[in-house]
Amino acid sequence: MAGLEYFKVDSTEDGGENYTHIARSVLQDHNLLSIVAGLHIYIDPKYPLFAAAGIIRPPRSAIRVSDVGNVLIEDGKATIAVGSETYLAPMLSMLWKRLGHDNVDQPDRFTVIISNVEIPEDLKDWIVIDPSESLFKDLIYAIQVIAPEGFKVRRENYGKNRFSYAASENTVPQKLADEIIADCFAKMEAELK
Amino acid sequence: MSLVPITYKGGVYQLDEVIDYIEDLGGYIVQRHNIANEVILQILMPSEDIERLKVFSRPLAGEVSESPLVGTEIAVVIPSLEIHHLPHSACDVAEYLRAHGSKSNMLGMARGFGKRISQMNDEERDLINEHDVAVFILGNFASCIEQKFEKFRRGINIPIILTGGPSREVLEQQTVPPVAGYVGNLGRFMHRTQTEADIARLDAVIEEVERVVSERRKELALDPLSVSPARLQMILQQEIPEIEDILAPAPVAVQLNGLRLKLSYPEYAERIRSLVIEDGITVGDVCDVLPSRMRDYVLIRIRPLSETNIVV
Secondary structure: OOOOOEEEEEEOOOOOOOHHHHHHEEEEEEEEOOEEEEEEEEEOOOOOEEEEEEEOOOOHHHHHEHHHHHEEEEEOOEEEEEEEOOOHHHHHHHHHHOOOOOOOOHHHHEEEEEOOOOOOOOHHHHHEEEEHHHHHHHHHHHHHHHHOOOOOEEEEEEEEOOEEEEEEOOOHHHHHHHHHHHHHHHHHHHHHH | OOEEEEEEEOOOOHHHHHHHHHHOOOOOOEEEEEEEEEEEEEEEHHHHHHHHHHHHHHHOOOEEEEEEOOOOOEEEEOOOOOOOOOOOOOOHHHHHHHHHHOOOEEEEEEOOOOOOOOOOHHHHHHHHHHOOOOEEEEOOOOHHHHHHHHHHHHOOOOOOEEEOOOOOOHHHHHHOOOOOEEEOOOOOOOOOOHHHHHHHHHHHHHHHHHHHHHHHHHHHHHHOEEHHHHHHHHHHHHHHHHHHHHHOOOOOOOOOOEEOOOOOOOHHHHHHHOOEOOEEEEEHEEEEEOOOOOOEEEEEEEHHHHHHOOOO
């Protein structure tokens, strides 16, 4: 599978193989294929229990003001000549929030002027968007979509470079879920070494 | 005289003449779709006259083909309206049914998700029962379908087609008593149906629905309806001009044994009952005009000959 170095679906019943296609489509739709390095899914439809464990690659670096456009500071004014409009809207929101709406002007599509305020020296290094902030939320959302629907009782964990998810329509058997997730991580780490 | 469902595809050139010819032969246009310069007519017409229509439309490059799903309203039932089923696979199935001539409605239950916790309420059940056929789109695991489907089928008195991830044989084994039709290998998926294998699975759904609808038509022919639903549609369109102002798709949805009219029941029920069909016989004499569970629409159920002793 493109992007994933380790991918496995364990199921206690026939039909689990469909989840290979489902997981691939969902990760692709959410642009997460290049971020997830390994994913192990466990499904027991009898109990029912769905567990997923994943390892991610280091996320992309943060988008800074200098990535959006060239910054020119002159006569107490800063002019940003926008090169890429992709992150223009979040950059404006960030500037309005930090410098005040009245002090940030956009006279035309590709120009942003900051005036009437002391121009910070490190303006070009200000962070517009940090993809790692929303990454785990996106991942957990994607896993929720992959999981069979109706598994409303769920437990999710994320930190460093790994995440796990366990869900059921009954109470999640914590001990069992922890064992399964630990086992998934052990297999994955052995394979990814 | 048995009316056969067909589809006519052709250009706009001399279309009026084609429509006149169909009506002269005793046919009824159930639905008309204008797509760019092409027109698709869904027609119910006497079987012996189909050849005549083919000959008539040949110089106009019109195509006439049989489509058994014309004049049917089919419910595509999914456990919920969550992203797990939409837009794939439920919309794909509903759209494919529509492309083959039926009027398909998608019905997602409020609390149908899960296995142990899934439920269906009486409104949902009644709404499904207003259709000709219900296609249940369920998931990938046999044990889930077994437990879940038992709850869903209770109280459904129209033919059911069960689709799911396991093979047809497995689905057949789990459902006691059996339902009208099965389509296996069509579980939950999250991608667009565009490969040959995907389309083949949708074709299998159409094949099964066509088989079940044909059986239902044969059953109805044993005790014919007092008036053809297509004829009743034409009368309603002639007598109630307000139908022209309805913005809903298919303002009058033709079913196998009735119609759904998308006008307010409290306002129009009496007017519909008193419409004369022929020789003083009114709609109320041969039909039950009922409130539909879909908004405040009107549901017309045509009574069979054995009940009314009338055929118009």
